[in-house]
Amino acid sequence: MPQLAFSRRAALAGLGAAGLSAALVGCGVPPAYVPEEGRVGPDLSERDRSVAFSNWPLYIDTDEEDEESRPTLDAFSERTGIEVRYSEEINDNDEFFGKVSPALMNRQETGHDLVVVSDWMAARFVHLGWAQKMDRSAQPNVTRHLDPQLRSPAFDEGRLHTVPWQSGITGIAYNRKALGREIKSVQDLWHPDLAGKVTLFSGLDESFGLLMQGNGVDVTRWTESDFHRMCDQVESLVKKRHIRRFTGNDYTSDLSKGDVLACQAYSGDAIQLQADNPDIEFVVPEEGGELWAESLLVPNLARHKANAEALVDHYYDPQVAAQLAASVNYVCPVPAAREVLAGSDDKETAELAENPLVFPDDDMRRRLAVARDISSAERRSLARRWNAIVGL
Numbered sequence: 444m445p446q447l448a449f450s451r452r453a454a455l456a457g458l459g460a461a462g463l464s465a466a467l468v469g470c471g472v473p474p475a476y477v478p479e480e481g482r483v484g485p486d487l488s489e490r491d492r493s494v495a496f497s498n499w500p501l502y503i504d505t506d507e508e509d510e511e512s513r514p515t516l517d518a519f520s521e522r523t524g525i526e527v528r529y530s531e532e533i534n535d536n537d538e539f540f541g542k543v544s545p546a547l548m549n550r551q552e553t554g555h556d557l558v559v560v561s562d563w564m565a566a567r568f569v570h571l572g573w574a575q576k577m578d579r580s581a582q583p584n585v586t587r588h589l590d591p592q593l594r595s596p597a598f599d600e601g602r603l604h605t606v607p608w609q610s611g612i613t614g615i616a617y618n619r620k621a622l623g624r625e626i627k628s629v630q631d632l633w634h635p636d637l638a639g640k641v642t643l644f645s646g647l648d649e650s651f652g653l654l655m656q657g658n659g660v661d662v663t664r665w666t667e668s669d670f671h672r673m674c675d676q677v678e679s680l681v682k683k684r685h686i687r688r689f690t691g692n693d694y695t696s697d698l699s700k701g702d703v704l705a706c707q708a709y710s711g712d713a714i715q716l717q718a719d720n721p722d723i724e725f726v727v728p729e730e731g732g733e734l735w736a737e738s739l740l741v742p743n744l745a746r747h748k749a750n751a752e753a754l755v756d757h758y759y760d761p762q763v764a765a766q767l768a769a770s771v772n773y774v775c776p777v778p779a780a781r782e783v784l785a786g787s788d789d790k791e792t793a794e795l796a797e798n799p800l801v802f803p804d805d806d807m808r809r810r811l812a813v814a815r816d817i818s819s820a821e822r823r824s825l826a827r828r829w830n831a832i833v834g835l
Contacts, residue, residue, distance in 0.1 A: 475548045477572035477743055484552060484744035493526040494750040495556045497539075499737070500531040502559070502609070504770035515766055519757045525750050536564040543742065547573045552744035557751040559608045563648040565738045566598035566816040574604040574740040581752050582606075584759035588777045592808060593736055597663070597815040606755050607736035609711075609767075610774035612800065612811065613644075613653045614732040616698055616708030620722040628729045629657025632705055638685045642697055642706040643677070645689035647829045652733035652814035653707060659730060662814035670825055678832050689833045698723065710800040711773040725800065727810050734811040736776065768801055775801055 488494075496516075506512035516527045533539045539560065543553045560568070568574040579586055585606055599605050617626045626632070632641050644650040651670065652662045654677065660669045680686050687703055695712055697703045699720060708716075713725035741751050757763055764777035765784045769792050775781070785796035799807050817825060 475544075475571050475573075477547070477550065479572070479576065481550060482572065482575045482743040483748070484746065486746070486748045488747045488749035491747065492524050492750070493528060494747045494754055495528045495530070495554060496751070496754060497530050497532050497555050497558045498608075499533050499559060502531075502737075502771060503529075504767050515758070515763050518763070519754060522757075523753060525753065527754065533559065536561050540564060540567065547571070547743055550744070552746060553742050555742050556745040556747040557739055557741055557754060559737050559739055561648075562596060562598070562605075562607075562736050562738055563816050565605045565740055566596075568740055568742070569599050569604050570819065573743050575743060575745065575748060576603050577606065577741065577752055577755070578749075581749065582756040582759070584756045588759045588761060588764070588779050590776045590778055592734060592811065593776055593813070596736075596813050605738040605740045606759075607776040608739050608758070609771060610734060610736040610776050612710040612727060612732050612734055612774060612803070613649065614708060614710065614713075614725055614727045615653075615705060616713050616716060616723060616725045617705035618698065618701065618720075618722050619724045621701060622704045626705055626724075626726055626728075629653065630730075631728075632657075633680065633685065637705055638683070639687050640704040641685060642687050642690045642694050642703050644694070644707045645691060645833045645835065647826055648817065650707065651817075651829070652735075652812075653728070655814075656731040656733065656812070657728065662731075662733065662812050664815060667821065667825070671828065674828050674832060681832060711771070714772045714798070714800055727807050729810070731810045731812055732807075734774070734813050769795055772801060774803065778802065 503513050504515050506514055513529065516529055519525065520527055539558070543555065546553045565574070577585075589602065589606070590610070593602075593607050593610060595601050596605075615626055615629070615632065619625065622636070624636075643654070651673065654673045655662050655665055655669055658669070658673055658676070660673075677686070687697075690697065690706070694703075694706045694708065695716060698706055698708075698716065708725060710725060713723070716723045717725070739755050741748055745751060758767065759777055761777055761779040761783050764775055765780035768775040768777075768780055769784060769787075772795070781796045781802045785793055787793045787796075795801050803811065
């Protein structure tokens, strides 16, 4: 199981990435936005057969006998002759943004050719003009196999600058046996029998989509009125002590120990929770669940852009995507990988092909939506309102 999802989808604190460019402009510093023509630098890919790839810890397949070996990366290097300098240095979206933003603002290269960040952070890179447009003519696998539901998020229409690494669902996890009933909707969380036994995510970007969906909002085009109506509801529940607390990745521990009976949860975590306790169930509510992704992008002035694009396309080969999905257990952005897993001689691997948390079925897909991201203009006031409720 990869590192718990919340650490990858951690919320921005204070001004954060969205408010940074506005703050700098206010201080007399030139705007951080980089136009398309200023993003591409000399590409050394042909004469330097290497690529620097930065990812989150425990978010790739490893050899069972040698944890330093990553079979899908090794296969890429053997096939192409491109050495992958792989690092697990991204532990927090905001922290990583802070590390690379000085170089990107000053039109300097970062030393990274390919990085994985949560989509809401990828939106910051795209809006600031800090992500290069990929050459899809060199990526036939991406063109052919990318999940249609992930092809055109609001922040990057047509996925010109980003490509999902893995995807996931924000829904509800609960202990069916201990609760003694089913949970089918977000509204079910507010029943009196769950008073003091519910947790929600503390991160604004992680929480708001599912909670708005519970109010019947189309999260692909939510408004500030929708947001404040949701906040009013949550604030009332906090005052009544219906919500036990707001959590990070420790929600899994609360649920496993029985301190809570139901909580906001991520689909990838649910597979591990269910393996440890078959009474734990994960549900995409009737009102809908949020489909999200962590995405690959090539930062401005990357020195090995073509090599990075080749590596991205490698992971959209269904055989490779299946191998990665079998290891990390998140929603696979390559639906064609399902047939590969189904044909496996290993029973547990073959069963993953039928797991809707890895390959959502048609019924589940109808209830999934990709929420529009919070704009820079909105973020400061919305974060202030949400953080006051959460206690951040």
